Amino acid sequence: MLVCMLQRPSVGGTVSRSLDSLFSPRSVAVVGASRDPAKWGGQLARGALKGRHRRIVGLVNRSGGEILGSASHRTLAELPDAPELVVACVPAAAFEQTVDEALDVGARAIVGISAGVGEAEERALGRRVRDADAILLGPNCLGVFDRDAELDLAPWVDFPPGEIGLIAQSGNLSFELGLLAAREGLGFSRFASLGNQADLEAAELVESFARHATTKLIALYVEDFRDGRAFARAAASAGKPVVLLTVGGSEAGVRAARSHTRALASDLAVVDAACRAAGIVRVSTPRELIEVAKPLLSGKRLRGRRLVVLGDGGGHGVVAADVAARHGLEVPLLTPSLAAELAAVLPGTATTDNPVDFAGGGEQDVRTFERVVQLLLDSGEADALLVTGYFGGYGTAAEREVAVALVGAAERSGVPLVVHSLFPDSKALVDSGALAYREIERAVSALAALVDREPRCVPALASEVVPPVEEGYFAARTLVEDAGVPMIAARPVATAAEARAAAAELGYPVGLKSLVSEHKSDAGGVVLDLADPDELDAAYRGFPAGPCSVERMAVVGDGLELIVGVRRDPRFGPVLLVGLGGVFAEVFGDVALALAPVEPAEAERLLRSLRCAPLFDGARGRPRLDVAAAANAASALSQLAARAPWIAELEVNPLLVTADGALGLDARLVRDTMEEPS
C-alpha cells in the first residue's frame, strides 16, 4: 500500500522550521535604510518604524545620521540591540557581507531585498544561513508583512487587513492582488515575497501559513516551484484552502517565466496533477484568484454539482443554465413531485423544471422567492441555489426580509446560495450578507469554486532505490516486465540465421525491429506481419547491420492502443501519464497525468478520465476491454518510477488493451544523469 501523506510533512529531510523570527520578530534591523522616501531603503525604514511599539527597530546606513527621526548606525555590529530579523536592502555586491554580519550578530532571519546576486552565490549563502540555523527569504524579494504582528516590511503594497496569506513571486502582481482584494472587501493576514528562494521555498512558507491561525486561505503566485512535491504535500496538509496562480499555459508564458525568475518550468499538466492530488485550486489570473478566494473564505462547500437556477424572467435562467454547464455544474430536471410543489406556489405560466422561471410570480409577490427556495432546500434535490435576474431591484421592505430569510435558510441547510442580480448593491442584498454578483459568470464561478475537492493525497516517494539499468530496448523490456507489465514475446538477434531461429520458436507471422539507431529515441525500422522465413530474410536484409528484435505479432482486433508511461518532472518528481496511443495520439492529445506512484484503483480512475474512455466499456458494439489490466500496468510503472529516480522517461507505447488483458508492444527508456531535482 502507498502511504498517503496526510500527516504534517517535513521539507528537505529536516523537521519543518519555525518562521516566527521572520513574521513576528522581537527586533528588526533595516540595512540600507535611507533618508530618501522615494528609495526602497526609505520606505523600508518607514515600514519598520511603524512597528516600533511592538519591537526594537534598528536602522543601518553607511553614512549614519538621523532617518525619520531615529538615529541610524553604520553597521549591524554597532546597533545597541542585536536584531532577530535583518532586512538587507543593499547593492548586490554588498549582500554577502551583510548576510555574514547578520549571522555574526545572531540574527535568526534575513530578508534579502537585494537583486542581481549571482545564482551560485545565492545558493552558497542559502546554505550558509541554513547551517547557522537561521532562515533567509529571497534575495530579490519584496519583503514580508504580518497583520497581527504589525510587521510591515513590504510597505510599497498597501495590504488591506484580512484573512488571506499571500506568497508571491512578483511584486507587481502582489500589488494588483492587494488592489483587487480591497475592491471585494477582502484583505491579507500575511505576505511573503518568495524572490529567488535561496533558502526558504514555497513549501516551507505554506507550512508556516498553515500553522498561522489568522490565515484562513493561502494564496500563491509561483513561477518556480523548486521542490514541487514538498509544495504539494504542504498544501495537502494545510487544512485550509490553497489557491495557486501560476503560468505555463503558453509557449510565450513559459519563455517569459524563464526570463523572469529563472523558472525551470513544469508542464502545466504536471502542475495540475499536483493540484488535483493536493486539493489546490489553480487559477490563471489575479482576478480569478480573488474571485475564488471570496466564496472559499465563506467556508461553504458544495456536496455535489446539482445546481438549481431560479428567477423571475426566462432569459436570465436560460443564460445561467448555459454558463453553469460551462463551469462544470449540472442543472438537472427536478422530480415531478417537487415540480408540482413549486407549481402550487407559482403562476400558471411559470416553468418549474429547472431553471425555475417565476414568470412574474416574484413581481406579484416577492415572498414567492422565500417559498420556492424553502421547497428547494427541503427537497434535497439541490446542492446549490442560484437566484438570477431582477431580485434585489424590487426595493420594498418585504424584499429585504425575503433576502435575509433566503440567506438564513440556505445557511441552516448547508446548501450554498449565490445571487446574480442587476442590483447587487441594493440594501436588500447587502443587508442579507448574500454572496451577490453583478455578472452571471462571476456568480456561477463562485459556486464552482465551492465544489468539494477530491480527498487529498500526495503520494510519498519510496526511500529504497532500484539499481539503475542501462538504456536499450531489451533492458527497457526487462525493467517493465520485472515491474509486472506483460510484454509481447521477443528475441534479440544479431544475424539472419538467429532471426530465422527466433521466428521459428515464436511462430509466424512475426515482426522485426531494428535496434541500431535507438538512442534515447524510438527504435529504428519496424516491419510487421512477416509471414514466412523468406519475408523475414528480405526484411532483415533491408535493415542496417546490427542488433534486431524478432517479435510475435499481437492480434489487435477490437483492442485499443494506449500509452502508459512515467517521466520525471524536474520540480514534481515522477509523474504517470496514460493516454490514447496509435495514429490519433498526437492530434487529440487525450492524456491524463498523476503524481507517481498511484494505486491500481487510482490508475483506473485516471484511465477513465480520458475522453476515449467510453470505448473501454464496449461502445458501438465493441467488446468490453480489460481496463483493470491497463490500470495494473500503469500503476506498476508508476511504482517503479517512485523507486527509480534515475528514470527520466519510461514508456510502454503501445500498450494493447483487449477484452482479455493488456500487452506492451514496445518499450522505451531514457535515463537521467541528474538523479534528484536541484
Add this chain to the structure above:
Amino acid sequence: MLVCMLQRPSVGGTVSRSLDSLFSPRSVAVVGASRDPAKWGGQLARGALKGRHRRIVGLVNRSGGEILGSASHRTLAELPDAPELVVACVPAAAFEQTVDEALDVGARAIVGISAGVGEAEERALGRRVRDADAILLGPNCLGVFDRDAELDLAPWVDFPPGEIGLIAQSGNLSFELGLLAAREGLGFSRFASLGNQADLEAAELVESFARHATTKLIALYVEDFRDGRAFARAAASAGKPVVLLTVGGSEAGVRAARSHTRALASDLAVVDAACRAAGIVRVSTPRELIEVAKPLLSGKRLRGRRLVVLGDGGGHGVVAADVAARHGLEVPLLTPSLAAELAAVLPGTATTDNPVDFAGGGEQDVRTFERVVQLLLDSGEADALLVTGYFGGYGTAAEREVAVALVGAAERSGVPLVVHSLFPDSKALVDSGALAYREIERAVSALAALVDREPRCVPALASEVVPPVEEGYFAARTLVEDAGVPMIAARPVATAAEARAAAAELGYPVGLKSLVSEHKSDAGGVVLDLADPDELDAAYRGFPAGPCSVERMAVVGDGLELIVGVRRDPRFGPVLLVGLGGVFAEVFGDVALALAPVEPAEAERLLRSLRCAPLFDGARGRPRLDVAAAANAASALSQLAARAPWIAELEVNPLLVTADGALGLDARLVRDTMEEPS
C-alpha cells in the same frame, strides 16, 4: 459558382420593408393607457407623452378620462388624429380586436405588448397585419425605443443614449444590458423587443438597424431565430458589427429557451456556422456582449493575431502571455534586430523577446514606454500592443504625456493598443483616451474581439428543386453518386444465388449488408471480408430474410475514415457537416459545420479546421491524403442539399480518404416531410 449574398438581401421573398412607422412615427396611440404609474399602461403613457413635442400622442382607455394631464379616448376610432403607430397594451383576449381597430384607423405599425395570445392566433394576426401593408412587433414584447426620434415606448428600461442598436427577446436581459452598458460609458441608439415574432423577425429588424445611421453596432439577444438564413444574410450585409448573445450551450439552456420563447432551438454549432459565415461575433453572457461592443465601437481592427506584450515587471507579462494564448492570440518571438533595438533603450536586465519586460526601465524613466512602443509600431512585427501592469500609477505629468503619445502613435499606425493597468482610472489613462482595463482578461478579450472576421458570405439557396427520391440504401447511394461522390461498388441482391453472382462479378473478398432493418437508421447487419462463396453463403444465412447489398471491399490501409453529411436545420436550412469517422468519431466529436452550399475550396478549409487535419498531410510517416477529393465530395453533398429541401439528413459515413481519392463506403438518407422551415 455559388452566389455570395453581399448585396442587400430580401426577406421572405419580398422587398425589405421600411420600419419608419415603428421607430419614428408622426403619431402614436397607446391602447390600454393607465392612470396607475405602477402598471405598464401607465408607464407606456408616460413614455409616449415624453415625445409629445415630436409627435401627436393619443391615449386610449376604456373608461376615458384624463391621464397624466392628457385627455384619453375610449377607442382608437374616437382619437382626433389617426395614429401611425399603435401600442397595444391590452389583455390577450382584447388583442385581436385592438389590432383590427388599429388597421381600421390606418395604423402602419403595431407594437403588441399583450402576452398570452395563442400561437395560432398570433400567426393569423401577423398575416393579417402584413396583408394590410402594416407591420407588427410582438406580441408579448416589451416595446421600442429610438434615441433620435425621442420615442420611448419601453420606459421600464432606462437606456443610456449611445450607438448600440439592441434587438432582444428578454426584458430583464435588456434591462441588464442597459445597466452594464452605462457602467462602461456605452449607450443605445435604438431598441426593439422581439416578442413572439408574429410578423417582424430578427432578420428584418437587423436590416432596418443596418440602414439606421446612428446605430454603429447591432446587438441581439435571440433564443428563436425563425428564418435563421435570412437573419445571417441580414447580418452579413449590415456593414457594421453584429454581436449576438444566444443560448443553447447546455441541455438545460435549450430546455429553458423552449419554455421561455417556444424556441425551436438550433444546435449551437449551427448558429456558430452561421455566425462565421456572416461575420457575427457570438457571445454567451450580457457582460461579454458589452465587453466586445466597447472595442468594436472604437472602429479599430486587428490585421493579424501577433500581439506584443510590454510592461515594467515580469509577472504581469507572464500572466498576459498565457491569457493571450487562451484567447487565440499569438505572442511571437521578436526578430533579433528588433530585440536589439529594444535592448538599446532598456536596462541591461530587461527581456526583449516578447513579452518585453522593462525590468525597472519604466520606473527609471517613464518615457521608456514611448520609445519601446514607437520601435514596436515601426517594426511591423505587431498586429496589436498590450501594455500591462503598473503603467498609469507613476502619477507624474510625464506619464500623462507618454500615455497621450502612446495612444496617438498607435492611432496613426492603425495598430490597436490596449492597456491593462492597476490604475485604469488614473488621470494619465483617462486623459489619453486609451482602452484601459483593470483586469488582464478583459484587456486581452477586448483585443481578441478586434480580430478581423473572415470575409462574409452567407450562401444563397438555389431556387430550382431536385425532385425527391424515396428513402432506402440504394436510392441514397444513387443520389450521392449522381451528386458526384464516388461510392464503393455494390449490388442489390434478394437471394443467396444473386449474392453469389454479385460477388463473382465484383470479385472476392466482398462485404454483405442486410437492408432489412434500415429505416431512418443505420442499415442492419454488416459482415466484411468474406473471402469466398462459402463464407458469403454462411453470412447470408445468418441474416434475416430480405434485401441485401453485396459490396466490394475497400482497402483501408493508411487511409482515414471521415464523415461527410448534410442536414436541415429548422432555422438555418441545409448545413454541411464534416468530421472524423470510425471508432473515435463519437468520443472526440471532431466535426465542423458550415451553411450549405459550400464551394470545394471552402469545404477543404472546413476539413482542415478539424483537429485530425494533421493526418491529411502525412504526419507520423503516413502518406499524404487526397483532401481535395474529400472536399469535392463534401461540396457536392452541400450543393445537393441546397437544391433539395426534402433532405432532412444525408450522410456518407465512412468516406474513406486515401492517397488516391475519396470513396463512400456507406450512405444514409432521411427525408423530411416538412419541406420549409416554418
